[in-house]
Amino acid sequence: MFGRRADGRKVKKAPLLYRVVPHIMETRNDSEVYFAQDLPLKGMDDYINKKAEEGIKISYMHIIYAAIIRTIALKPELNRFIVNCIPYQRKDIWLSLMIKKSLSEDGEETLVKLKFDGTETLLEIKEKLENAVAENKDEANENSTASFVKKLEKTPNIILKIIIKFLKFLDRYGLLPKSIIELSPFHTSAFLTNVGSLGIDAIFHHIYNFGTTSLFFAMGKKKKDYIPEDDELIEEKCLSFAFVGDERICDGYYFASSFKQLIKFIKKPELMEEKLILEDNKEEVQA
Numbered sequence: 001m002f003g004r005r006a007d008g009r010k011v012k013k014a015p016l017l018y019r020v021v022p023h024i025m026e027t028r029n030d031s032e033v034y035f036a037q038d039l040p041l042k043g044m045d046d047y048i049n050k051k052a053e054e055g056i057k058i059s060y061m062h063i064i065y066a067a068i069i070r071t072i073a074l075k076p077e078l079n080r081f082i083v084n085c086i087p088y089q090r091k092d093i094w095l096s097l098m099i100k101k102s103l104s105e106d107g108e109e110t111l112v113k114l115k116f117d118g119t120e121t122l123l124e125i126k127e128k129l130e131n132a133v134a135e136n137k138d139e140a141n142e143n144s145t146a147s148f149v150k151k152l153e154k155t156p157n158i159i160l161k162i163i164i165k166f167l168k169f170l171d172r173y174g175l176l177p178k179s180i181i182e183l184s185p186f187h188t189s190a191f192l193t194n195v196g197s198l199g200i201d202a203i204f205h206h207i208y209n210f211g212t213t214s215l216f217f218a219m220g221k222k223k224k225d226y227i228p229e230d231d232e233l234i235e236e237k238c239l240s241f242a243f244v245g246d247e248r249i250c251d252g253y254y255f256a257s258s259f260k261q262l263i264k265f266i267k268k269p270e271l272m273e274e275k276l277i278l279e280d281n282k283e284e285v286q287a
Contacts, residue, residue, distance in 0.1 A: 006178035007187060007212065008081065008088030021248050022085040028207045028214070033247045035259065036202065038225045038238035043267040045237075058269075060239060061194055062126040064219055066272050067265035069093055069125060072189055073118025073276055075258040079189050080249040081212035084172045087249065090212070093118050094188040099133055110136050111185040122272035168210060186211025196221040202242035214246040 004010075025031040044063050051058045072078045072093050079090040093116045112132045116125070152160060170176040181187045186208050195203055195218055202220030207213050220240035226233040245255065265271055 005083070005088060005174040006176070007092075007181050008090045011080065011087040011089055014087045015251075018087060018248065018251075022082045022087065025248060026085060027209045028082075028246050029209060031246050031248045032207060032244050033255070034204050035243040035245070035255075036204070037241055037259075037263070038223070038227070039241050039263065039266055040227055041222065041237045041239055044239075044269060047269040056123070058122075058126065060196075060219065062122065062129060063269045063272075064217070064241075064266060065095065065097070065129055065192060066120075066122045066125040066269075067262055068190055068192060068215075068217060069095060069116050069118060069120065070265055070272055070276060071258055071262040073116075073278060074261060075254070077250040077254055078215060078258055081214045082246065082248050083174075083212060088212075090189055092116075092189075094190075096185040096188040096191045096213070097129075097133075098191070098193050099136060112136050113185045113188055119276045119278060121275055122269060164210075171211070184211055186213055188213050190215035190217060192217045192219070194219050196239065202240040204242050204244050207244055207246060214249050216244045218242045 021031070041060075044060055047063070048058045048060075076089065079093060081088055081090060094113055095116065096111055096113045098111055112129075114128060114132055116128075120128075152163070155163065167176065167180070185191075188211070191205070191207075191213055193203075193205060193216075195201075199221055201223075202218040205216045205218055207216050218241070220242070222237060222239055224235055225238045227236045227238070228234075243259075247255075250258075
């Protein structure tokens with residue numbers, strides 16, 4: 001009973017180091033690693049312009065959002081999480097996105113959490129994301145996640161404290177109902193935030209100890225930077241990009257190869273135009 005979860009399966013044969021490390025670094029705040037890189041925009045700009053000629057509007061957000069999903073599909077260890085010092089493989093790909101209903105200090109924030117199987121094309125992901133953002137930017141609409149959070153907001157503080165502690169207890173032992181897991185934006189493969197719309201560089205956003213988020217991405221404003229190319233530094237228009245992750249889910253080599261794959265998709269969005277054919281997951285996990 002304990003240890004089984006609605007959203008993940010125990011990793012059966014994790015390397016010894018990755019079974020020991022969660023006992024040394026018990027929380028995600030203990031195990032955060034940081035990565036930042038300015039992304040050259042030429043590849044994305046060329047693709048965006050090409051699609052505009054076809055009457056299709058694509059944004060940087062669509063490309064980066066899709067690239068994260070496809071990279072997680074190809075690099076399944078990124079879709080792991082640690083709860084109660086136990087490594088789990090997530091059953092689905094979920095991506096949470098924070099949006100503002102209006103760009104003002106008083107503008108209400110809301111969270112959008114979407115489910116993917118990883119085989120979707122860039123245009124399919126774009127359409128799904130656009131529909132969700134448009135629906136949630138409407139002041140009259142409120143998604144189930146936001147509705148759940150608002151109910152908690154109206155709860156007296158002492159009762160809220162008890163509820164949150166109880167939810168954390170249930171989550172720790174795999175007893176949190178699937179319905180709540182699917183509502184919770186904190187039980188997700190990754191978070192993405194676009195602070196570039198606020199006119200600032202990408203930030204290093206902490207990953208939450210509540211829930212199962214192991215990856216947090218931030219995209220910032222456009223700027224000019226020098227990019228190394230053939231032993232030279234070339235000035236290019238770039239987008240600031242930052243990442244915070246849980247180092248307990250995989251080793252540094254796996255993280256590095258995953259980022260190379262992610263950046264390849266971002267630089268060449270056309271690679272995501274076809275559906276992805278995934279082989280059967282051969283990772284050793286327990287049902």
